[in-house]
Amino acid sequence: MKLKYQLGIDLGTTFSAIAVVDETSRPKILPTHMGKTLIPSVIYFGGPTPIIGDEAKEMQALGEADIASFFKRNMGDPSFVLNFGGQDYTPTDLSALLLRQLKTEAEAALGAPVEQAVITVPAYFNNFQREATIKAGEMAGLTVLRIINEPTAAALAYGLQNLAHHQTVLVYDLGGGTFDVTLVRITASEIEVLATDGDHELGGKDWDDRIATYLGQRFLEDHRVDPLEDALAFNDLLVRCETAKKQLSQREQARVVISHEGERETYTLTRAQFEEITQDLMERTQHLTEQVIKEAGLNWQQLDGVLLVGGSTRMPMVWQYVKQMSGKKPMTGVNVDEAVALGAAIQASMDAGEMGGALFTLASQKKIIDVMSHSLGMVAENEDRSRYINSIIIPKNRPIPCVESRPFQLRTAHHRDNQLEVYMLQGESDEPTQCVILGKYTFSNVTHVQGKPAIIDIEYAYDKNGVVTVSATERATGNKLPKQEHMPDDFSWLSSPPPEEIVVPVHLSVFLVIDVSGSMEGAPLAEAKQAAKEFVKKSDLAHTSIGLIEFGSDxxxxxxPTQSAKHINRAIEQLSIQGSTNMADGIKIAHSELKSVDDPRFVILLTDGYPNNANAAKKAAKAVCADGIELITIGTGGADENYLKELACSDENSIFAQAGTVVSAFSKIAQVLTESGGNIQITEDGKRKKGGFLSFFNR
Structure with missing residues (x-):
């Protein structure tokens, strides 16, 4: 294999940069043919061929109209198209032109061809935006080794310089067009991302726009003509406002000249005025920052510092605001404009080194554990089939790559191509219409199963790039099902109730009731948490709601009950030890919550001891069974096996699991409930009929 350079590319909204690991085993920024380290992400289409970079930026300043800039904000949006010279360009096309220019600049600086690259993206980019970035790299003639989140790349560049320190650092990345905030833990051997969030429509451009709006309004009041309504005048004003913003980082005031329709005025803008009119933009960054810290379960006092990244962090207001938020001066040690590209070069060298193709490798390396900023879910029906919901499968901030498998029930018929349709979502909202709809995945050739639903195990995954993959396996045959991906034009049906159907898979309502008394401390509680999570993992959340109750002293x-794996798993983590064994009240709470819910209903109780009041617990259990709710008991440790059989609705519904087998017991129960549909039969008129007790040991 011929050894070659690998590029690290910071594909920025306003400026881009390129870097490599050199012969000294250190990352370095490559200068352009003009000797500059930053390349404006601007393209001019007024000549015979596109002009990219500094010359295009100059043409923009002169008021030329055939300019493409800030297109990164629209990556992955198929409706965003610019036309120059009769040819349409998508953001992917424009990014490919920019990347090809960056590749050319790198090859000129190195005197050697470059084929491989790691490209950075905002941490908050969704699946469409990530796929579009990879495609743009390929269109530019690059093999994209991976895409890496910009704050993670910056942390990698910083971490390489701090080899011996163990630090928890918040990376505050405010670029020209996007804002990301990421919490990382840096050790001698790895960089672990704990949580991330961001806004890909918040960046330095918004500060420029705010100045333009403020001064444009003043000009309108003074001269009764609006420079913001004329495209050329507005473009000229934006260029002047960007210059003023940079000047205000160095001095207390800046002057902006506005000329429009024969009128001319010079305005003085002070730093204090600038900070006042952009206060709400800073507050938006604070909200996201504090949200990330909260999601990681930390507070400001537990952080070692804040690392500023991105050219817009040069504004004094950012430095002051971060100091006020954190109570500490921002950290130093990286060039805010270059850190992301340097980190990408480090990652590119490590990736190529693993394949044996790196020309130069790092003297020291750190393992990267990154996360995805969006939860991955699917469209499901809620418990009473009154609306569609987002059933979250992989929660945000899960380390990537990651995969989750969920069973799905499908009623099949003879003599037809039985198909399963899955609509995938990205986002945190319970409402599908407030999430990013990734499209429809159709799995076909499902084998007909007589008398019961076919079980399809669907595998949902984020790869190392944070890109979504979905696959399906037929449980009965083990066959991988063929898949088609499609983006329908109409999703208005998501705002309406699900249609009435004669036969639908029944909806199961389940409460996990977990003993958290003192005897469960340590390994037993850890195993209980793992078992509960395994139950969630093996349940068909499209047709199952799961709730959680703990009982100790209280x-x-x-x-x-929820159909969101994210919410129930977060609740499982909250289980904590507390004193004695008030089992009766735990059963009563489950009974009260399930009393008004349609069958099938289940209470799955786990305990390792004997209740405070055995008679009260037995009475509560009998009331549950009398109401048609299946009570399943699982004993472990010092639990009384005979007593638990008295609590369960039948002997078959009582299991004793030795330490180390609790997880498999919960997994088996989830599998039985999914495959049997809760042991519910569907009559010809579509009504539900109870089919009897579950017999776990006979299945």
Whole structure:
């Protein structure tokens, strides 16, 4: 294999940069043919061929109209198209032109061909934007080794310089067009991303726009003509406002000249005025920053510092605001304009080194554990089939790559191509219409199963790039099902109730009731948490709601029934030890919550001991069974096996699991409930009929 350079590319909204690991095993920024380290992400289409970079930026300043800039904000948006010279350009096309120019600049600086690259993206980019970035790299003639989140790349550049330190650092990345905030833990051997968030429509351009709006309004009041309504005048004003913004980082005031329709005025803008009219933009960064810290379960006092990245962090207001938020001066040690490209070069060298193709490798390396900023879910029906919901499968901030498998029930018929349709979503909202709809995945050739639903195991995954993959396997045959991906034009049906159907998979309502008394401390509680998560993982959340109750000295509901794996798993993590064994109240809470819910309903109780009041617990259990709710008991440790059989609705519904087998017991129960549909039969008129007790040991 011929050894070659690998590029690290910071594909920025306003400026881009390129870097490599050199012969000294250190990352370095490559200068352009003009000797500059930053390349404006601007393209001019007024000549015979596109002009990219500094010359295009100059043409923009002169008021030329055939300019493409800030197109990164629209990556992955198929409706965004610019036309120059009769040819349409998508943001992917424009990014490919820019990347090809960056490749050319790198090859000129190195005197050697470059074929491989790591390209950075905002941490908050969704699946469409990430796929579009990879495609742009390929269109530019590059093999994209991976895409890496910009704050992670910056942390990698910083971490390489701080080899011996263990630090928890917040990376505050305010670029020209996007804002990301990422919490990382840096050790001698790895950089672990704990949480991330961002806004790909918040960056330095918004500060420029705010100055333009403010001064444009003043000009309108003074001269009764609006420079913001004329494209050329507005473009000229934006260029002047960007210059003023940079000047205000160095001095207390700047002057902006506005000329429009024969009128001319010079305005003085002070730094204090600038900070006042952009205060809300800073507050938006604060909200996201504090949200990330909260999601990581930390506070400001537990952080070692804040690392500023991105050219817009040069504004004094950012430095002051971060100091005020964190109570500490921002950290130094990286060039805010170059850190992202340097980190990308480090990652590119490591990736190529693993394949044996790196020309120069790093003297020291750190393992990267990155996360995805968006939850991955699917469209499902809620418990009473009154609306569609986003059933989250992989929650945000899960380390990538990652994969989750979920079973799905499909009623099949003879003599037709039985198909399963899955609509995938990215986002945190319970409402599908407030999430990014990734499209429809159709799996076909499902084998007909007589008398019961076919079970399809669907695998949902984020790869190392944060790109979504979905596959399906037929459980009965083990066959991988063929898949088609499609983006329908109409999703208005998501705002309406699901249609009435004669036969639908029944909806299961389940409460996990977990003993958290003192005897469960340590390994037993850890195993209980793992078992509960395994139950969630093996359940068909499209047709199952799961709630969580803990009982110790007191009993309380940690989570109401939900179809979101994210929410129930978060609740499971909250289980904590507390004193004695108030089992009766735990059962009563589950009974109260399930009383008004349609069958099938289940209470799955786990305990390792004997209740405070055995008679009260037995009475509560009998009331549950009398109401048609299946009570399943799982004993472990010092639990009384015979007593638990008395609590369960039948002997078959009572299991004793030795330490180390609790997880498999919960997994088996979830599998049985999914495959049997809760042991519910569907009559010809579509009504539900109870089919009897579950017999776990006979399945």
């Amino acid at each position: 009993a309380k509901m940690i989570s109401a």
